[in-house]
Amino acid sequence: MDLSDFRREYTGRGLHREDLNEDPIRQFETWFRQATELEFHEPNAMSLATVDPKGRPLLRTVLLKYFDTAGFVFFTNYESRKAQHIAENPNVSLLFPWITLERQVIVQGRAEKISAAESLKYFISRPRDSQLGAWVSQQSSVVSSRKLLMQKLHEVTEKFRDGEIPLPSFWGGFRVVPETIEFWQGGPARLHDRFLYEKSDKGWAVERLSP
Template sequence: MDLSDFRREYSAKGLRREDLNADPIQQFEAWFQQAMALQVHEPNAMSLATVDARGMPLLRTVLLKYFDLSGFVFFTNYESRKAHQIAENPQVSLMFPWITLERQVIIQGRAEKIGAAESLRYFSSRPRDSQIGAWVSQQSSVISSRKLLMQKLDELKRKFSDGEIPLPSFWGGFRVVPETVEFWQGGPARLHDRFLYQKQATGWEIERLSP
């Protein structure tokens, strides 16, 4: 299938240097609030790129659960493929593809495990079925059929039928501490606006990038 003529023109909204916040987290929050207000589907869905020991990159979608000035937090099984790759190389990249807004945000930084207390706080807020789901799945491992997965789900529902569901020792969060953050706004004639924040000893440096 030839897609060479498959294109659309971007609007002339533009992004100006004087409109940017000095801190990329605060700028991200402003864009995130706009994405929610304009009902972007799952605005917290982000692509997470990791690299394995061979240098082979792997990309998947995860959900941002909260962020603050210290970084961006998501949760996973610590025995998953992504977690093993982070253990080998904690340098990762995140990307938010807000296509309907003609925007994307790309974050590069270091992924670090958060503390058990912080993971428990989020785990306790999850729906009960999601808590049990964390116990069911040995994420990224090979399974022979979905039937076995559902059998294990039923078994764990019976096991945890009474009382609170404990936090699995193999499940928790990662915080991506940003080193660079790029804000991309689509523009006409493919002259997009791109601004890159880079962490320096004295604060954040902002540069405009050529499209």
């Protein structure tokens, strides 16, 4: 299939240096709120890129659960493929593809485990079905059938029927501590606006990048 003529023109709302917050986390918060107000579908969905021990990159979509000046937090099985990659190489990248808003945000940084207490705080806020699912899925491992998963779900449901569901030792959060954050705004004639924030000992520096 030839997609060479498959294109659309961006509206060119523009992004100017004087409109940017000096703190990229605050700028991200502004864009995230706007995406939410405009009812963008799952604005917290982000692509997470890791690298395996052979140097091969791998992408998957995960959900951002909260963020602050310390970084961007998501949760997973600590025995999953992504967690194994992070254990070998904590350098990761995040992409927020807010395409219908003609925007995207790219974060580069290092992923690190959050504390068990922090993971527990989030875990107990999850719906009970999601808590059970964390116990059932040995994420990224080969499973012979969905029937086996449902059988495990039944067993776990019975096990914890009469009490609270504890935090699995193999489940928790990662925080991506940002080193660079890029904001991209689509523009006419493919002259997009791109601004890169880069962290140093002196704080955040921001530069305009050529599209």
